[in-house]
Amino acid sequence: MSLKNTLNNYINQGYSILDLSENNKNLIEKKNLIIDQFKDTDNNYLSFNRFSDELQFEILKIYNDSNIKNFLEQLSSLTNSEVAIIPRIFIMKNYHINRFITEGVGWHKDCSGELSYDFCNNLLKNKKYVMGKIGIYLQRNEEYGGAIDVIPKSHLFIKNNKKFLRKIKGFNLRLIRFIHKYLPSFYKKFNENFYMKFLSAIKINSEPGSLVFFDSRTTHRGTPLSDNIIKKLKQIDDYHIDTPKELTKIAIYCHFGSAEGVSSYFYNKLQRNATDSELDDWKKEINIYKKYFPEMYNTAKKVIENYKL
Numbered sequence: 001m002s003l004k005n006t007l008n009n010y011i012n013q014g015y016s017i018l019d020l021s022e023n024n025k026n027l028i029e030k031k032n033l034i035i036d037q038f039k040d041t042d043n044n045y046l047s048f049n050r051f052s053d054e055l056q057f058e059i060l061k062i063y064n065d066s067n068i069k070n071f072l073e074q075l076s077s078l079t080n081s082e083v084a085i086i087p088r089i090f091i092m093k094n095y096h097i098n099r100f101i102t103e104g105v106g107w108h109k110d111c112s113g114e115l116s117y118d119f120c121n122n123l124l125k126n127k128k129y130v131m132g133k134i135g136i137y138l139q140r141n142e143e144y145g146g147a148i149d150v151i152p153k154s155h156l157f158i159k160n161n162k163k164f165l166r167k168i169k170g171f172n173l174r175l176i177r178f179i180h181k182y183l184p185s186f187y188k189k190f191n192e193n194f195y196m197k198f199l200s201a202i203k204i205n206s207e208p209g210s211l212v213f214f215d216s217r218t219t220h221r222g223t224p225l226s227d228n229i230i231k232k233l234k235q236i237d238d239y240h241i242d243t244p245k246e247l248t249k250i251a252i253y254c255h256f257g258s259a260e261g262v263s264s265y266f267y268n269k270l271q272r273n274a275t276d277s278e279l280d281d282w283k284k285e286i287n288i289y290k291k292y293f294p295e296m297y298n299t300a301k302k303v304i305e306n307y308k309l
């Protein structure tokens with residue numbers, strides 16, 4: 001896909017795939033090393049400050065690829081706002097959706113908490129609002145659910161402030177969530193393909209190491225495990241499943257956004273927890289960028305410092 005199409009897809013569909021699998025072969029080869037980094041943690045989440053120096057450099061190198069820089073620059077000129085790679089960068093291991101037990105079948109919008117506040121709603125429809133994630137999935141999206149599912153165009157109703165249309169378009173998902181929660185035996189009568197069609201959702205079939213951009217307003221979820229796999233594996237909690245090492249799922253994420261995106265994000269955080277120290281953590285994280293890629297630090301700093309509450 002050309003860069004222009006990648007950008008158009010992101011703007012109009014709410015997600016986009018940039019195939020950098022060839023460039024990122026190195027990272028795929030290091031998958032076992034990445035898995036080993038989780039040894040000293042008691043969970044399946046690894047924050048950027050806990051990556052080894054080698055891995056920090058390797059990941060930042062990807063985010064400094066000229067294709068990503070071009071993508072962000074074009075997004076900046078289109079929205080007339082500075083857009084940068086911003087914290088947090090993190091890795092998730094074996095995050096899995098079990099469609100029978102995971103709340104809401106895993107579907108969500110990353111900005112959902114922000115929708116409760118007028119301050120955020122005004123930003124979420126602002127032309128300068130940019131907030132999204134770049135996901136790098138180190139496996140194919142097959143029966144073990146290696147990447148994500150998205151509902152194309154589901155970001156538009158927030159972006160264009162069409163509240164009534166959003167209610168109508170969101171009806172199918174609300175119905176599925178209701179059946180899933182209150183009528184589980186009825187829910188089980190239909191397979192996942194049926195529900196995907198009912199939601200006009202798609203499964204991202206990206207090459208391992210490709211980049212998947214998605215808008216924080218886009219409805220998405222981790223692709224669920226297939227039904228026959230669920231029966232075979234040990235469930236750790238609602239979102240995690242134990243797999244043999246060779247089938248470990250690894251997803252690497254970072255945020256990208258504008259000052260408007262950051263403002264909405266932090267407004268929600270601070271309403272929920274007045275002592276939230278996340279902004280300090282963000283500042284610490286960009287200091288690590290500075291060690292390897294000073295220009296990346298500068299743009300991230302500018303965006304973060306321009307946020308307003």
Ligand SMILES: [Fe+2]
Pocket residue numbers: 108109110220
């Ligand atoms: Fe998400």
